[in-house]
Amino acid sequence: MSPHASTEMAPDLRKQRRWGETAIHALLFLFATLSILTTAGIVIVLFSQALRFFARPEVNLWAFLTDSAWQPQIDRFGIMVLVIATLITSVIAMIVAIPLGMMIAIYLSEYASPRTRNTLKPILEVLAGIPTVVYGYFALTFMTPLLQGLIGKDVVEIFNVAAAGIVIGILILPLVTSMAEDALSAVPDLLREAAYGLGATRLETALKVVTPAALSGLAAAFIVAVSRAIGETMIVAIAAGAGPRNFDSWSDAFHNLAIFNPFKAAETMTGHIVRISGGDISYESIDYDSLFAIGLTLFLITFALNLISRRVVKRFREVY
Amino acid sequence: MNIQTTAATYAIETRNLNVYYGDFHAVKDVNLRIHKNKITALIGPSGCGKSTVLRCFNRMNDLIPSARIEGDVLFHGKNIYDPDVDPVQVRRRIGMVFQKPNPFPKSIYDNVAWGAKINGFKGDLDALVQESLERAALWNEVKDKLDASGYSLSGGQQQRLCIARALAVKPDIILMDEPTSALDPIASLRIEELMWELAQDVTIIVVTHNMQQAARVSDYTAFFTVTPDRTGYMEEFGETPQIFTTPASKITEDYITGRFG
Structure with missing residues (x-):
């Protein structure tokens, strides 16, 4: 009998049509596209509306970038005073959050027992559920008197x-x-064991092995945090002040570094947007258009931060 | 036997060593003497506690919160589980090589230098790195790319890098936990040859699943097995040729001849 002539029926190996698979694939693709389209839509609106602002005769891009005051009443649109206010609040926020957050994270990941970790982490995450308006009044009625x-x-x-x-x-x-x-917990235990096996202490292991290995995840955490700090609105609207910190000229602004004084009132980009858009603003007004210019600036800053951090992380991260 | 002669002949020894994980009695009553500058193999079926015993020698079990150790592990006549002993100091004298090669995600140079640096090494670091890589039979393969990541090497090279890293701390003893189980036969053989060379001035304790390897490489063999309630214990210990040719115990013989395990 030749090897090909089998009495058994050949199994059916033909390609099967699976309509369910195809439909799910298409549906999921649709949703993925939808989220990209939404983002694109937001960016397009931001750009086109901001363009209307820059097309106005009272506005020019150079003054927008270099003027030392934001006073729409007298056609002064210097975005830098708002940007600097945002910068100060964000830098202060990061000075508070990064060292403290890193210390807590290293404690939870490298020192705490699983039981402690499983109790503490959810409690910490509850903090994230508090409405920001509560934080705003906390700043105004607790933090300010404390600082005073x-x-x-x-x-x-x-x-x-x-x-x-x-x-x-x-x-x-x-x-x-x-x-x-x-990010720290995701570092494989193999690396910790290697370090301990060489006679490393917990601290040496945490700082010299685990942290460098987790760098890309840590950087992602910091970037998300910075973006959140820059975009935060309610706290600055309530506690930071209700008007841009304007100066007649930059030499005034830098006199005694007055523009950077953290103990005086100032309005951030987000704070300004929420104050102006909260009132009876009319669609055709220059104030209305200026909001989109500020929004676009915000967007570009966080976008640039993202790009830069990706570069930095790529350069320094340790791939395991 | 007094402690003086013990310290001179044996690199490390256990007395009535018992290990528990929570309520589970993992290993019972191990009395094991490791001869200086010899290779001792710990063999036995899965779950017999040979890796657990190995990890008692440099207090790696301390990292497992539920682990509890009873009995003594004498190193230079001192019980390393005494309350006044610093496990970090113990691990500086007793190095470890793991089952899966685990170089740091750093350069080859930094991998070797790291342990010495954290231990406050104050000499010529370049020379130490070269010497350690040479002793690990890796220098010729990596001398032109010391800045490359440890992960750019093959599995066998990574394992030799891990051995070089352990050697750079100048340990008295190196513990090897199935060091070749993730490697191909040729890479494994190179590690075995390396172990022979290292044993001239370092004591090596190796856990292995591979009985041919134990027979080839070791001077002494300890055979571990489990009781019906899954507690591991040492069934037999002796010079490797004796264990493999004329084992005293029937269980050892059955395992060695492949009747179980």
Whole structure:
């Protein structure tokens, strides 16, 4: 009998049509596309509306980038005073959140027993559920008096960027901690054992092996946190001040570094947007158009941060 | 026998060593003497506690929260589980090589230098790195790419890098936990040859699943097995040729001749 002539029936190996698979594939693809289209839509609206602002005769791009005051009433649109206010609150927030968040994350991931970790982490994450308006009043009615008590009422104004920045730091702390802890925990135990096996202490293992290996995840945590701090609105709207910190000229602004004084009031980009758009603003007004210019600036800043951090992480991360 | 002669002949020894994981009695009553500058193989079926015993020698079990150790592990006449002993110091004298090669995600140079650096090494680091890589029979393959990541090497090279890393700390003893189980036969053989060379001035304790390897490489063999309630114990210990040709115990003989395990 030849090897090909089998009495058994050949099994059916033909390609089968699976309509369910195809339909699910298409559906999921549709949803994925939808999220991209939504983002694209937002960016398009931002750009086109911002373009209307820059097309106005009262506005020019150079003055927008270099003027030392944001006073729409007299056609001064210097975005830098708002940007600098945002920068100060964000930097203060990061100074609070990153060291503290890293320390808590290293404790939870490298020192705490599983039981402690499983109790502490959910509690920390509850903090993230508190509405930001509560944090805003916490800044105004607790942090500001505290700062006034510590530093002096004559130095610290009722509305000031320091209190807002510190409280934003507290707001993003759970985010930083949780993401950083995830990044540290994801480092394989093999590497920890290698370090301990060479006579490393817990601290040496945590700082010199686990942290460098987790760098890309940690950087992602910091970027998300910075973006959140820059975009935070309610706290600055309530506690930081209700008007841009304007100066006649940049030499005034840098005199005694007045523009960077954290204990005085200032309005951030987000704070300004929420104050202007909250009132009876009309669609055709220059104020309305200016909001999109500020929004676009915000978007570009966070976008640039993302790009830069990706580069930095690529350069320094340790691939295991 | 007094402690003086013990310390001179044996690199490390256990007395009535018992290990528990929570309520589970993992290993019972191990009395094992490891001869200086010899290779001792720990063999036995899965779950017999040979890796657990190995990890008692440099207190790696401390990292498992539920683990509890009873009995003594004497190193230079001192019980390393005494309350006044620092496990970090113990691990600086007793190095370890793991089952899966686990180089740090750093350069080849930094991998070797790392342990010495954290231990406060104050000499010529370049020379130490070269010497350690040479002793691990890896220098010629990596001398032109010391800045490359440890992960750019093959599995066998990674394992030799891990051995070089352990050697750079100048340990008295190196523990090897199935060091070749993730490697191909040729890479495994190179590690075995390396173990022979290292045993001239280092004591090696190796856990292995591969009985041919134990027979080839070791001077002494300890055979572990389990009781019906899954507690591991040492069934027999002796010079390797004796264990493999004329084992005293029937269980050892059955295992060695492949009747179980």
